[in-house]
Amino acid sequence: MKWRWLILFLLTFFSLEAEPGEALIVPPLREGRLRSDGVREYTVTASEGELEFFSGIPVPTMGYDGDYLGPTLHLRQGERVSIRVRNSLRETTTVHWHGAYLPAEADGGPRQPIGPGETWIAEFTVNQPAASLWYHPHRMGTTAEQVYRGLAGMMIVTDPSGPAGLPDEYGIDDIPLVLQERRFSRDGGFRYEPRMPDIIHGYGGNVLLTNGGIEPVFRAQTRLLRLRLLNGSNSTILRLSLPEGPEFIQIASDGGLLSRPVPLKTLVLSPGERAEVILDLREQQGRNTVLQAESSFGAVYTALLVNPGDELRNNGELPSRLASLPAAEIPRAAGRRSFVMSTMGPGGSLTINGRRMDMARVDERVAAMSTEVWEVSTAGMMMNTPHNFHVHGLQFRIIDINGDPPPPELSGFKDTVLLWPGDRVRLLMEFGEYPGIYMYHCHLLEHEDAGMMGQYEVLD
Ligand SMILES: [Cu+2]
Incomplete structure (x- = not known):
């Protein structure tokens, strides 16, 4: 339901015929x-x-x-x-x-x-x-x-002290994937020319680039394949799946390993978010596995074709425990702040707590090494759009989403969290030792550039 909301605003881009089959650029x-x-x-x-x-x-x-x-x-x-x-x-x-x-x-x-x-x-x-x-x-x-x-x-x-058994041969069984939706014009080029609806809804597109390539192919040599997924799109939220393949086994979120592997049929990444997943290819020998990406602007892409070789090398077993994460518990006396992300705030712009970004203004001041609860919600008077909330300089934990504890894949360290229209999330913020001014903002880049950003200062 949430996923489909944007289709109302679907910009009808024409589609370009991709020329698949190029090897994935690593x-x-x-x-x-x-x-x-x-x-x-x-x-x-x-x-x-x-x-x-x-x-x-x-x-x-x-x-x-x-x-x-x-x-x-x-x-x-x-x-x-x-x-x-x-x-x-x-x-x-x-x-x-x-x-x-x-x-x-x-x-x-x-x-x-x-x-x-x-x-x-x-x-x-x-x-x-x-x-x-x-x-x-x-x-x-x-x-x-x-x-x-x-x-x-x-x-x-x-970190060498991490668990053994995870694929870690870069380019062989440990692969970064930068996924970016881009809007190509009929002549096959792309320019960045946002108009007002693009600022509000984001600059969607008609082609998905994977490490800069279109529908690339990766020839797998190992049973376990680790993909480090980054949604590097400007404002496109991506829903990833493996229609004919195995489940994703998510092992890490933005800031590191989850406590244990999480099997998932679909994986949603908003701009700036990362997930590390394992694909177990031992049942896939002889057939291509499609990594499918569905854009919040409506297009469905092949992000990657995984082509398993005839003889897949055994490269270890996935450990059942990955990391010991402290419980995301709210300490007594934790400070509380709230942040309302508004698509049409005062002055008809994109704001946080009614204000647009001002480099000369520090919005929040927090104590070094302190813990706070930040409650983030969305609002819109005429229209409501999804946002996400990225905080610089730390990794936070999600306490709850609309009152419910986060699903296991969102229970680890995060630096960016997606908010669908109407969502309310509470974040456990543990500030570090470094004094100075950091940003928090919507990572839908059209929103960020339009001023949906603020500054917090860590005080000594
Ligand atoms: Cu936003």
């Missing part, structure tokens, strides 16, 4: 360079590029160290890292490490602009569980266009 893995002082150093360069999504039709794009998307950065729990970001664009950008726990000045939000030709260095110590994070621009007002044109990459945190 972004290169960057291990960084370990300096003599023990700091691991990475460099990424944002630049303009050009890519033919449909053969013979070059599209102007943006990418990190390439034409579209960026390398996967491998970070190790406990290590100090220094990431140098060079901006070779003709416009200002930023790079936000989505889901990372780090000092505010390393966060890469709108307060850390990188001008054309400039280099910005983010330094922090990796101090969080193994997880699939990502990075993308976060400049005030142009985040949506820069992400849309291709600026995004995965960032994987690993």
